Amino acid sequence: MKKKWQLWIGGKWREAKTYEPLYNPHTEEEIAQIGQAEPEDAVEAVVEAHAAFQKFRHYPAHARAKILARVATIMEERGEECAMIMATEAAKSIRNAREEVSRTVQTYRFAAEAAKSNYGTQIPMDAAEGGEKRFGFTVRSPIGVVTAITPFNFPFNLVAHKVGPAIAAGNSIVLKPAEQTPLSSLFLAEVFKEAGLPDGVLNIIPGKGDVLSEVLTTHPHVKKVTFTGSVEVGHIIQQQAGFRKLTLELGSNSPFIIDEGVDIDKVIDRSVQGAFSYNGQICISIQRIYVHKSLYEQFLARFVTRTNQLVIGSPFDEKTNITAVINKKSLERIKSWIDEAVQEGAKIECGGKVEGNVLTPTVLTNVNRESKVFRFEIFGPVVCIFPFDTLDNAIKDANDSRYGLNSGIITPSLERAFYASERLETGGVIVNDIPTFRIDNMPYGGWKDSGVGREGVKYAMDEMMEQKFISFKIGDE
Structure with a gap:
């Protein structure tokens, strides 16, 4: 792994204004220098994601599925490297790290399958008086730019639970990884590049949450915010995001x-x-x-x-x-x-x-x-x-x-x-x-202060799409 990591925006590494050292929690030794995104970097990432979405939204389901399946294969092939990253930056035991890699591979494979299973519903229009000679159905469309703020404890798999469904749905995404575990996310930049993901669909901007959250939750191009973290930060994000779609997973006891x-x-x-x-x-x-x-x-x-x-x-x-x-x-x-x-x-x-x-x-x-x-x-x-x-x-x-x-x-x-x-x-x-x-395919989310919305690939994908109802009138009468 390289020692200096830049920002990943628009399919390219971008120099950051400042870098901060990342330390191994177990030994306290410095393991990398991590670029710190500023608000203007976050704006650029969102703009790049929005531009990429205009084309990616029309990518056929089979093409999105192939990209995600390829990501799973690459991660499986580089599984030990992924596990070592987690053991180094998160002090996760190597056995637990390997287990997480296996789950992450499975999560991306679930996402690949979900990309090909985007079904709408036929509505029985004639069940209502006045609905005769009408045909009604629903379709689900990608929502646009999704911003994801992820925690340190499952730095590969909980990222996969946000990135995988977003791409499966045809969205673009801006990912802000946990400050303690950015390497796991930055590693994904070149994995997705190798897998054939178009530039700009996935953007990765490490940095401080209090510096970047306003852009990531209020920029006009942002249509959905998904966050895993503390109740206190979740409440701030909820206030900032307004009427945008939200998934908040805020912990438990x-x-x-x-x-x-x-x-x-x-x-x-x-x-x-x-x-x-x-x-x-x-x-x-x-x-x-x-x-x-x-x-x-x-x-x-x-x-x-x-x-x-x-x-x-x-x-x-x-x-x-x-x-x-x-x-x-x-x-x-x-x-x-x-x-x-x-x-x-x-x-x-x-x-x-x-x-x-x-x-x-x-x-x-x-x-x-x-x-x-x-x-x-x-x-x-x-x-x-x-x-x-x-x-x-x-x-x-x-x-x-x-x-x-x-x-x-x-x-x-x-x-x-x-x-x-x-x-x-x-x-x-x-x-x-x-x-x-x-x-990783079960619905996962909480009541009360544990948050709103559900993860689990299919359920997360549903919340990253808009539903549209379409009705055809058949005949002149």
């Missing part, structure tokens, strides 16, 4: 209910994975576990034992489970939340220590419901475990949140599974598995 009668041996490993995979820096990481009182002590003891077995180390070590969190600011915030929770009565069952840039995986019990570790998204290797008496109490506690992205329940009772699924206030309910489960 996912609850997981373990009902009575469950075989604990079968859920421990999966629960630990859901809580601590990629250091808990996953939007649907398990943050709150509710265990029936008949299983609580047994579950807690085994969960703590398994957590203590997680391997802390270099992201490049095949055995590593836990690495450095994304930066020192995040590390300090998470540690302060743990300390505050303890002051408010919580007990640290394991972890809670800072070792270099790593926070040891932390299990908390007796957590006050007003503590930040309960109320807000931790986005770190911390999980809170609670006992419950009745399923209704567990559901009530799970719903006591500003968020509503994914929830999970494991139960041997089909009736109780349906009962909980109906009452849990989240965009997704995962039954008999952890709420961290996601595949």
